Amino acid sequence: MTENTASLTTVPAPKRPLRSRSGLARAQRIVVKVGSSSLTTVAGGISDEALTGLADVLAARRTAGTEIILVSSGAISAGLAPLGLAKRPTQLSSQQAAASVGQGLLMARYTEAFGRHGVTVSQVLLTVEDLMRRTTHANANRAMERLLNFGVVPIVNENDTVASHEIRFGDNDRLAALVAHLVKADALILLSDVDALYDGPPSEGAVRIPQVTGMQDLEDVRIGKVGKAGVGTGGMATKVEAATISAQSGIPALVTSTANAAAALAGEDVGTWFVGRGRRQPVRLLWLAHVARIQGTLVVDDGAAKAVADRRRSLLAAGITSVKGHFEPGDPVAISNLTGNVIAHGLTNYASDELPQMLGRSTRELSKNLGRSFERAVVHVNDLVILQDHKSGGVPAETPAETPSGASAAPGSSVASPESANTLGG
Numbered sequence: 001m002t003e004n005t006a007s008l009t010t011v012p013a014p015k016r017p018l019r020s021r022s023g024l025a026r027a028q029r030i031v032v033k034v035g036s037s038s039l040t041t042v043a044g045g046i047s048d049e050a051l052t053g054l055a056d057v058l059a060a061r062r063t064a065g066t067e068i069i070l071v072s073s074g075a076i077s078a079g080l081a082p083l084g085l086a087k088r089p090t091q092l093s094s095q096q097a098a099a100s101v102g103q104g105l106l107m108a109r110y111t112e113a114f115g116r117h118g119v120t121v122s123q124v125l126l127t128v129e130d131l132m133r134r135t136t137h138a139n140a141n142r143a144m145e146r147l148l149n150f151g152v153v154p155i156v157n158e159n160d161t162v163a164s165h166e167i168r169f170g171d172n173d174r175l176a177a178l179v180a181h182l183v184k185a186d187a188l189i190l191l192s193d194v195d196a197l198y199d200g201p202p203s204e205g206a207v208r209i210p211q212v213t214g215m216q217d218l219e220d221v222r223i224g225k226v227g228k229a230g231v232g233t234g235g236m237a238t239k240v241e242a243a244t245i246s247a248q249s250g251i252p253a254l255v256t257s258t259a260n261a262a263a264a265l266a267g268e269d270v271g272t273w274f275v276g277r278g279r280r281q282p283v284r285l286l287w288l289a290h291v292a293r294i295q296g297t298l299v300v301d302d303g304a305a306k307a308v309a310d311r312r313r314s315l316l317a318a319g320i321t322s323v324k325g326h327f328e329p330g331d332p333v334a335i336s337n338l339t340g341n342v343i344a345h346g347l348t349n350y351a352s353d354e355l356p357q358m359l360g361r362s363t364r365e366l367s368k369n370l371g372r373s374f375e376r377a378v379v380h381v382n383d384l385v386i387l388q389d390h391k392s393g394g395v396p397a398e399t400p401a402e403t404p405s406g407a408s409a410a411p412g413s414s415v416a417s418p419e420s421a422n423t424l425g426g
């Protein structure tokens, strides 16, 4: 196929969302994410059997006419043995070196495994920045659509060699959710070494959760650490986060094992199905809700909490009672109510050392006493992401010092409906 003959038609209009996992059998565009635990072992690098088995399943579905995007972890794990590393390094530069070596090995194996079925694959390395700015977001979208037009299976990974703890997605589960959003997928499938989400660590006799329709279905779920393989980054927590990000943007998600990949694609009753709900959200606000590293907290009084969370208004200095952490204008901050629960995330217009003189004062006072540059809202409504749980009093706050790297909001976040068109990837 040449560029002239490649189908240059735009992608078919988004289909109606899949109502249940059985709809996966007829989905036209699916993002599939596979974790390190399924593909590699610390001792032996890439498991040829696992990688080839997955490639066989995905190549068959691609050949049957479904557009497949594969988000594949495993670069870091695949690079350990060649670098003589006995286990996954904790130092970022060593992780970057292992990923740089391993990514090439991974792609070579995928190229060969899909090639046996006559399916062409491509490498797509992304960083947070690629998805957070309008220009690069649109560019990534165009490239992916063209690859799919050519019948290629794009294989996506975070560009670990240039990512850093500050800006990286932190794990490929969340990256996969943002890619599903980028390409307007019909569904997201998260494959791991466990066949579903359970109400506790499977090793403790927990019960499978077949479906999640909202935050209430996750309230009693105990999520343990990274799995037995010990090579993963995300653990089940990031899968739940990723599935929630996706479902909240109207893209349903299935969490199951790589061994169940064929059954999942056939729409069989496997895994945990996260029902798609909510409207498609701007990717910049999804980042703010789930991926951004929160730099501080603005504690607000009840009036401001209601204005922000219930009436979707900008946050003004008059409603802020205290400030925690150190941050600069433009940084992501949490907005918490007086009981300490986080009700929203937002981008602040003022630095933490500017705010104390502003707290509790009206816009008129600020303009008169400090000058016109202090008239702006502390957080504009278009830079606000409301956490759905605010009605139940928000979610427990994490002080900035305790915020884990790649911090994310509670899975139940949603976005304020921005008043302007100032949004990305809408």
Ligand SMILES: Nc1ncnc2c1ncn2[C@@H]1O[C@H](COP(=O)(O)OP(=O)(O)O)[C@@H](O)[C@H]1O
Pocket: 034, 035, 036, 037, 038, 191, 192, 193, 194, 196, 197, 198, 199, 200, 201, 202, 203, 221, 222, 223, 224, 225, 226, 227, 228, 229, 230, 231, 232, 233, 234, 235, 236
């Ligand atoms: N509530 C839970 N339900 C299912 N799996 C869980 C739960 N809590 C912890 N886990 C563990 O999470 C692991 C999957 O995370 P991880 O090791 O990061 O896999 P991957 O490399 O595929 O991302 C499973 O092996 C499982 O043991």
Ligand SMILES: N[C@@H](CCC(=O)OP(=O)(O)O)C(=O)O
Pocket: 034, 035, 036, 037, 072, 073, 074, 075, 076, 077, 099, 157, 158, 160, 170, 171, 172, 173, 231, 232, 233, 234, 235
């Ligand atoms: N970019 C990294 C991703 C690490 C990661 O998210 O791993 P996992 O939790 O196993 O999906 C790699 O390829 O190793």
